[in-house]
Amino acid sequence: MSKHRSRRRFIQMAVAAGGITTFAGCNENTPESSDPTETTESSDSTGTTTESTSTQTIEDLVGRTVEVPSSVESVIGVGSGALRLLTYIGAEDDVVGVEEIETTNEKRPFRPYIHANPSLSELPSVGSRNSPDAELLLQQNPDVIFWAWADEGDANTLQSQTGIPVVVIQPGDINEEHRSLFFDSLDLLGTITGRSDAASELRTYTTDVINDLDERTRDIPEEERLSTYVGYLGRGNHGLTRTQPLYTPFTFVNANNVASTLTGPLTETKGAARIDIDPEEIIDQDPSYLFVDMGTVAYDELSEPQYESVTAIENGDVYTLFPVREYSINFGTTLANAYYVGSVLYPDRFSDVDPVARADRIYETFVGAPVYEQLAETYGQGFSRLEG
Incomplete structure (x- = not known):
């Protein structure tokens, strides 16, 4: 079953059960829920039909195990820093929805990633700042939702409400104390979106720049x-x-x-x-x-x-x-x-x-x-x- 058909069925079932409510920071540790692993059929060189998985299992930045599609074509980033990091690895064209704060950039044109990618502000809103709306997320039907700084309970709840994999990242900082979180988040985004090379190149570039600054002044x-x-x-x-x-x-x-x-x-x-x-x-x-x-x-x-x-x-x-x-x-x-x-x-x-x-x-x-x-x-x- 395609993701579109399965998600449409999910929405129909949710509506029949009383509708989908807006998600706004629930802290319940709702058990993680995701669609069953999908499979595709292919033929090997001998003509034998084999079955191969179309998902991969990853561990997010709060230690959750999440099944995500092996090939990701559409994403949404919520929480402070998620959309920014998606642009850092060149995944801006995969983004299908943004938080409301990003759609009002004419009034707050401050963020460099929006200056560089103004079309992101024209995408549909999926909820207010740090409060993703489950129904709006379902309407955009992304393959994966990346949520910056979410805790385990909130991520599990949103995943249960939408049936869409929710992956938590922690963008960290570029200072020495928090830089590993920044790099780990880039690597995770790169792995899931098929842009590991871009993530690796940005890590190397960042390290080289920091080293250059230090070498000029440390003595x-x-x-x-x-x-x-x-x-x-x-x-x-x-x-x-x-x-x-x-x-x-x-x-x-x-x-x-x-x-x-x-x-x-x-x-x-x-x-x-x-x-x-x-x-x-x-x-x-x-x-x-x-x-x-x-x-x-x-x-x-x-x-x-x-x-x-x-x-x-x-x-x-x-x-x-x-x-x-x-x-x-x-x-x-x-x-x-x-x-x-x-x-x-x-x-x-x-x-x-x-x-x-x-x-x-x-x-x-x-x-x-x-x-x-x-x-x-x-x-x-x-x-x-x-x-x-």
Whole structure:
């Protein structure tokens, strides 16, 4: 029986039983349910008819065993980062539905993978952010649903509701602590969609870029590493005091991040921890260079009298960076930001690097198109000293 006929029957049975309800974060550990393994007939060289399986068994990133088709032609990615990683391995043409957040990109044109693949925003919605709708998913009838950051119970429930294999991935981060999750998720997506080579090539490219950044700066003596700070992390109204003790673009170029020893309430969801610090700590640390995340709405604090003695602000050494977080981690942006940070702090070490050209090369590798100028237009400026 074809997947289309079996799924249509599944929908008819569900409707007869009272309809399919919207799935919105149920935590019940519902037993995993999937269609029986389908088989196809073929003839070997002797003319004997043999039966071969058309599914493969995989283990997802929360340890679930899932039967998925051996040949996958249509997919949907839900949860923060799932669609992004599908574009990273070149599977954007297989996507048949997206979360509502992706269909409103004219109002929020922030994510590089959507800039590179705008047609994704024209696909049908399958539910609100992080809350996939079982009925809408069934209407699009994907071979596999990839769900980023789901727990085991939610994944089992959605699979039971739809009869479609649900595979959990954990996109992680590009920092050293969470990079293995990023690579493991790429590998799993590559295996299931038949793009293992693309996943492997991106792993190699990412590793090579990180090594290049490190090799340019790792021999700089500690006392010669310029004091640096990044603020306004997080899209919206987060202020100058919102930062990261381990801001990955700084780490990659071995910068002296003055926030690395600061304390405060940490936010550690899905990537490197963020922190809100006291303004006095910025003043006391007195960074020589200050970077701001362009995902915020205003930078009024930089003009406050309390900060006028901070060396970076006094000298006008305040520079802009693209957000590394926008519905989870923008992996390519992290690398692009790192090259720009390196070129500002240590121009002699990056004299062969045009940060804009390098950013476009990175974006083309990750999302399939050079989208630096589109991002710069979105945020009002690109890599530069902060204007105004």
